[in-house]
Amino acid sequence: MCVNDRPSPETAPAAEAGRLVRAARSGDREAFGRLVESHQRAVTRLAYRLLGDPDDADGAAQDTFIKAWATLGEFRHECPFGAWLARIAVNQCRDRLKRKKVVVAEGRLRTRMDGRGVSPLEMAVDSSPGPEARAIGREIGRKIAELIRVLPGMQREVFALRYYDDRSLAEIAALCRVSVGTVKTHLFRATQRIGRSMEALYGHRLPIP
Structure with a gap:
């Protein structure tokens, strides 16, 4: 099962990507180099x-x-090449996290509100540009990063794919090779854990759905 490839100006059209993959599988390093550049x-x-x-x-x-x-010989053309690469990338990141205990760092956590992406950080603090609001924002951002660091591996991965990479539940399930129900469970546990901690610290939860 593969997630849909996301079109972008950097991604070669499907037909061209297919041609490059076939050439690369025949040993054409230049063709593979073009795939690397695209993705x-x-x-x-x-x-x-x-x-x-x-x-x-x-x-x-x-x-x-x-x-x-x-x-490359294992790639099947019914799966978009970008989705196949994403799965490999997730596995490589898992290996690095296991080896080095690397954790997800502070970043922009996305959610949807009124049809546009708004981070929980933006929703939790005063949007005025004053120094006090900025200081509060930095403090909350640091705390979110600390809380993400202590999430169990799968919860951290699902949370990052959902709120950092804006992936759908079905896409996350395909990338992680688990069911959508499993994704929902880990995402719920992660958001509840972070929410409870933020409520204990600041008196309210961040509005993460």
Whole structure:
């Protein structure tokens, strides 16, 4: 099962990507290089959202493409190439988290409100530009990062994919190779855990759905 590839200006059209994959599978390194160029930014961005460190993200992205080159024969064309890469990237990030205990760092947590993306941080503090509001925002941001660090592995991963990468529940399930119900369970537990901690600290929960 594969998630849908997300079109972007950087991603080669499906037909061209298919041609490049076929050429790369025949040993054409230049064709594979073009695939790397098309997807490198998206893969690195996903890795950063899972690892929270730019150097680790760059390393995970590099490992992703090395793994992709080595296992290109396993790729099936019914699955979008970008989705196949995303799955490899998630697995590479998991390995790094296990080895180094790297945790998700502070970032912009997304939710939906009135049809636009609004972070819980923006919703929790005064939107005025005064120094006091900015100081409160930084404090809450640091606390959120600390709470994410102590989430169990699957909860942290699901939470990051949902609120950092804005993935749907079905996409997360496909990437993590679990059921949508399992994703919902881990996401609920993560948001409840963070919500309770924030309520204890600030007297109210962040409005994370």
